[in-house]
Amino acid sequence: MCTRYISPEEREMEAFWKVDRRSGRRENWDHLLTVFPLSLASFIRRADGVEYARELAVGQWGLIPPWSKTNVPVTARGTRLSTVNARIEGMEKSPAYKDAWALGKRCIIPAASFDEPNWETGKNVWWRFRRADGAPWGLAGLWRTWTDSDSGEVWDSYTMLTINADGHPLMGRMHKPDPKVAPDKQDKRSVIPLEAYEVDPWLDGTVDEARKLLKLAPVETFDAQPVLPEGTEPGALGREIAAD
Structure with a gap:
């Protein structure tokens, strides 16, 4: 699962996705380049009441469920709950x-890049994923609004959708494998990139239309390489894999 990514500059997001307006600004919010769980960051959603209009909102990465007593997501019993990533296989029945x-x-x-852990050496080596065509990623997510019952403060928050990547020649190599589980049963996870022509169906389409967009990206979409020390010249591993 993805737990950190780099956000593009706001001007790039507005131009690339043709954003019509901004909303959901928060006091004392500064645009972050590197986004971690529970950080505030920008996301793009449909503008209310205007068909095919998009707006840039600011929300917490980590969707706040409706029962939560705090903006830090918790279960109904009050224990911490991770809602940064949501498995598509269970989201239609998940209370969150x-x-x-x-x-x-x-x-x-929007993401300029995202990072995933690779354990093929026996220890964690972070890999960075960019698009091979140089464009920013547009990753599929869900959002909702939550109101603090004590203060009345309104929060937008979002989660990043993930899909099973067992067998994918690149994404299936990420994350720590379970030696007790067969290679095709590991439930390795991948984010779900959306192409530019899929944005309107995703934001404005029906549930059935949106469901059809939930798929793995072809390996040639990726430019992936280990995060190496500054000054080291990396190879474009994603493109090399695609060419094999």
Whole structure:
């Protein structure tokens, strides 16, 4: 699962995705380049009341479920809950995500790159994933609005959708494998990149139309390489894999 990514500059997001307006600004918010769980960052959603209009919002990475007593997501019993990533296989029944999915609260999470752990050497080596064509990623997500019952403060928050990547020639190599589980049963996870022509169906389409967009990206989409010390010349491993 993805737990850190780099956000593009706001001007790039507005130009690339043809964003019509901004909303959901928060006081004392500064645009972050590197985004971690529970950080505030920009995401793109449909503008209310205007068909095919998009707006740039600011929300917490880590969707706040409706029962949570705090903006830090917790279960109904009050224990910490990780909602940074949501498995698509269970989101339609998950108490945390099912309403956002059913109500069409889908979003695009802009990323210049994202990082994933690779354990093929026996220890964690972070890999960085960019698009091979140089464009920013538009990653599929869900969002919702939560209101603090004590203060009345309104929060937008979002989660990044993931899909099973077992067998994918690149994404299936990420994350620590379980030696007790067969290679095709590891449940390795991948984010879900959306192409530019898929943005309108994702943001404005029906649930059935959106579901058809939930798929793995071809390996040639990726430019992936280990995060190496500064000054080291890396190879474009994603392109090398695609060419094999």
